[in-house]
Amino acid sequence: MNIEVEIKIEIENFEEIRRRVAKRGKLIKSINQIDEYYIPCQRDFFAAKPHPTEWLRIRTNPDKTIFEYDISVNKDAAGRQEYAKEYETGITNPIEFKKILKFLDFKKVVEVNKERQYWDCGNIEVALDRVKNLGDFIEAEAKGDFQTTAEARTVCVKFLEDLGFANIDHSEILTGYPVLYLERNEK
Secondary structure, eight states: EEEEEEEEEEEOOOOHHHHHTTTTEEEEEEEEEEEEEEEEETTTGGSSSOSEEEEEEEEEOSSSSEEEEEEESOOTTOOOOOOOEEEEEEEEEEHHHHHHHHTTEOOOOOOOOEEEEEEEEETEEEEEEEEEEEEEEEEEEEEEEOHHHHHHHHHHHHHHHHTTOOOOOBBOSSSHHHHHHHHHHHO
């Protein structure tokens, strides 16, 4: 299990933000990433209001496919979570795995297709995302040893402020890409 503390913000000028990030870190890789989100027949994670607290996803990267379950911990009424617990395992045969999910009455709710750049910025991992039919985003995720999740969040906020973002608490995107996609594209 991994514990994840991250902040996501929608951005308007992708290339300008990319230049700022490049001054603070190094590009690790650029990939196309496809996330398929599923729900079991007996429990609709997307029905949780105002925001889902659980995700079940198949993430397809160029070099591997991962099955992942995430759950938000201490999510408040506004949708801000303290952190997320992640459980994941590799899938060696994605086609057969998806057939198994279908036989077990798992339903694919949404697919999110993105071009993602991973940047190493010391104790922050940055993902710059261009999400198809959604927009451009930056995610700052705390990496390393922090005493508390609050300390990890503070480091993420400081990093984003140093990049030129202001009012992080007001500009932070509190939902995941699948919810944003559904809200913006299913109307």
